Amino acid sequence: MSTITIGLDVGDRWSEVCVLDASGTVRTTRRVRTTTPALEQWFGAQPGSRVVLEVGTHSPWVSRLLTGLGHEVLVANARQLRLIYASPRKSDRVDAETLARLGRLDPALLKPIRHRGPVAQADLAQVRARDCLVRARAQLINHVRGAVKSVGQRLPASSAPAFACRAAAAPLPEVLRPALEPVLTLVAALTQQIRTMERTLESTATRYPETQRLRQVAGVGPLIALCYVLTLEDPHRFTRSRAVGAYLGLCPRQRDSGAAHPQLRITKCGDPMLRRLLVNGAHYILGPFGPDCDLRRWGLALAARGGPNAKKRAVVAVARKLATLLHRLWLSGARYEPLRHLIAA
8 A cells, every 4th residue: 555645525427636645745636527437547547545535425336446446445424524514715626635634644533434335235225215205105194184184174093004095085175186186196106115115125134134133122123123234234343232322323412521511412423214213113112012121111210200301312212222232132143031130130
């Protein structure tokens, strides 16, 4: 590996390149098209160097491409690059030089991330597509219910999968029928498509045997287990299971100074979809249908302390413990005991 450091500001069509030599002097700057042939042609002619780029839409395939060409690739965490997004003189060329200088100074300052493999990325795309369809269906259902309420009527209560049938059987206002019938048809089509994708995801989960270990926990179905495995991909990345909660943004921020220790909101770092799914699982565990287990008892005791937003804090805390528990089950392969503390006592 040479002592050359290359900063790469990846754009949608063009990417800016800045090359620094061993003394930190800018050797060259140029623009390269953000395409596989153009990047292969330019970086293939360079000696093995340290390449620094910012995480983004194109960073997964670009980082894999440059690694295959023999370079050391660092994908910088965007949250650590205040020098770039808060700079008064922001341009692609300046951003590329800033990335190169940070990578030359100390790579740990970038908090570099690691992208998942192409197979895991393709499987996770199915989970994200299903999540996108579910959110679109919820928005359409809310639109139909709000439109009916605006004329003084109300649709019967129903679950989202059964909404299209229940709403079609209910007497719609005649004045709104031309506007709402196409929406109900679209909701029914989305429901059918979501069911098809869920069957596909269940089939995909069978290719990851570790998901069966995670599904021992009540409230963790094939969707949560598959999304958890695909997002983390390698459980040995974390030296402690508790670090998974911080990785997913379920730990509170910290801004201590002297004797002041304010209680802040969670960081919300990491993958927002998996964080939302874990919170949904925590709601089930603490809900009326959740089975008796150590996690439920601990969460209910935390909520019983009272205080502002006690139930919300308990849900987030249970989601954080759930993330830790799933990681421990994944690593150890042990059988899950819902009341392990009671048995030990």
